[in-house]
Amino acid sequence: MKQRAIVIGAGIAGIAAAIRLKAKGFDVSVFEANAYPGGKLSEFKQGTYRFDAGPSLFTMPHFVDELFELMGEKPSAHFEYIKMDTACHYFFEDGLHFESPSNPEAFAQLLKDQLGEDKEQVLKFLNKSKTMYDITAPVFLQNSLHRIKTYFSKTGIKGILNLWRLNMFSSMNQINSQTFRNPKTVQFFNRFATYNGSNPYIAPATLNIIPHLEFGVGTYFPIKGMNSITQSLFELAQRHGVAFHFNAKVDSIISEKNKATGIQVGGKYIEADLVISNMDVFPTYKKLLPQLDMPKQVKHVESSSSALIFYWGIKHSFKQLGLHNILFSEDYKKEFETIFDAQSIDSDPTIYINISSKCKADDAPKDCENWFVMINVPSNQGQDWDVLIKEARKNIISKINRILKTDIESLIENESILDPRSIEGKTSSFRGALYGSSSNNVFSAFFRHPNFSRSIQNLYFCGGSVHPGGGIPLCLLSAKIAVDQID
Numbered sequence: 001m002k003q004r005a006i007v008i009g010a011g012i013a014g015i016a017a018a019i020r021l022k023a024k025g026f027d028v029s030v031f032e033a034n035a036y037p038g039g040k041l042s043e044f045k046q047g048t049y050r051f052d053a054g055p056s057l058f059t060m061p062h063f064v065d066e067l068f069e070l071m072g073e074k075p076s077a078h079f080e081y082i083k084m085d086t087a088c089h090y091f092f093e094d095g096l097h098f099e100s101p102s103n104p105e106a107f108a109q110l111l112k113d114q115l116g117e118d119k120e121q122v123l124k125f126l127n128k129s130k131t132m133y134d135i136t137a138p139v140f141l142q143n144s145l146h147r148i149k150t151y152f153s154k155t156g157i158k159g160i161l162n163l164w165r166l167n168m169f170s171s172m173n174q175i176n177s178q179t180f181r182n183p184k185t186v187q188f189f190n191r192f193a194t195y196n197g198s199n200p201y202i203a204p205a206t207l208n209i210i211p212h213l214e215f216g217v218g219t220y221f222p223i224k225g226m227n228s229i230t231q232s233l234f235e236l237a238q239r240h241g242v243a244f245h246f247n248a249k250v251d252s253i254i255s256e257k258n259k260a261t262g263i264q265v266g267g268k269y270i271e272a273d274l275v276i277s278n279m280d281v282f283p284t285y286k287k288l289l290p291q292l293d294m295p296k297q298v299k300h301v302e303s304s305s306s307a308l309i310f311y312w313g314i315k316h317s318f319k320q321l322g323l324h325n326i327l328f329s330e331d332y333k334k335e336f337e338t339i340f341d342a343q344s345i346d347s348d349p350t351i352y353i354n355i356s357s358k359c360k361a362d363d364a365p366k367d368c369e370n371w372f373v374m375i376n377v378p379s380n381q382g383q384d385w386d387v388l389i390k391e392a393r394k395n396i397i398s399k400i401n402r403i404l405k406t407d408i409e410s411l412i413e414n415e416s417i418l419d420p421r422s423i424e425g426k427t428s429s430f431r432g433a434l435y436g437s438s439s440n441n442v443f444s445a446f447f448r449h450p451n452f453s454r455s456i457q458n459l460y461f462c463g464g465s466v467h468p469g470g471g472i473p474l475c476l477l478s479a480k481i482a483v484d485q486i487d
Helices: 012-023 062-070 104-115 119-141 154-161 172-179 183-196 205-217 227-239 281-288 332-340 385-404 420-427 472-484
Strands: 004-008 027-031 043-046 049-052 081-083 086-091 097-101 219-222 243-245 250-255 260-265 268-271 274-277 306-314 324-327 351-354 369-377 412-418 459-461
Touching (some): 004 012, 012 027, 049 306, 062 227, 062 472, 104 119, 119 205, 172 183, 183 205, 250 281, 306 385, 351 385
Parallel strands (some): 004 274
Antiparallel strands (some): 081 219, 260 268, 306 412
């Protein structure tokens, strides 16, 4: 008789965990509180416009391909993507605008021409980013940090011996300021801290591994939109017999003699040999495991930043914009101080605009665009969000008008808003934090909750709130690490 596994939550990590469990021979059932799969990685329609609701940057597609290959299928038969030649369009208040190429050589030349940087110094920085990634990935991203065998493996020993090369005790801003001449270049590279919801003026410079993902590995676009990542993996799981139950909010995780035995959902007990929670780890303990003391690394951890997103149907086409666009603030340090110290929204926020219709034309009507307009904001700490959102919207529109020399308000055909409160409500993300905990501490990676329970056997965890962190690639890796623990 097959062993039975239950996955709580059909986020991208939960779906990936279900596929990996199925590959191991388990009978797998997934229980999801929402009526749809994907969690943050979902989609919706707004009039004649289609929007990807959550993550908009796609890197490291091989982690998606790997799941198809694991099940004996050809990835390209079910999920297609293209590599982007341009990573992002950048705009500054003084009128400077450039398109960042994905090719490292071309990018280094661009920084030399536009910002006066030494080309070889830029290439050296990117090469170090790759080196740091090569050191850290096998140990810190692809294995459990909470098993002693990780540190005595060949890659573990190599990683420990090379820790001195990771700039762990300097902040990103300190290293970037020492490396580059132009403050705009420093701001450019500091931005990568936002990829995991952290503050570059505090977060360790080890996070300078992130540029390697953009310039070494590359950025990609799924030809059917970001939601096709979710949809293709959801359909893969279904083809191989994973059972999905939607509108099925789990009430509790049941355990006997410190061993997980199943879940309670809708007043019904469902037995299992193991349980994996893809739910944010804080509400997992608070709501599903109230009998346990919440671990300190969950209870007292600093939350990552959250997001305020405006979904705008724009009845105009902007030729100077691309798929990814950044409109930088003038005082970057003040912006992060406002987010993390004042727990508020800066009056001059950096604006990210994603326009998927640039690559997928049917996401918007002809000569129109679907704008996903996002700024980084603090997690939900009880702020008066209605007041903050009203003021932020005014500041965002003013900044867009200045930089793009337009009247964007007159072009907005329809609008939806996502804020930390609704992120928390829709995805059970504690305080609406996008990445669980921040990486503002040198030991943040070690403070993340492990992918297994120390007090209940056969209980495991995956998703952005546990090791190794948030974002599509790391969520997929968290599923792999969690399932690997079962062995």
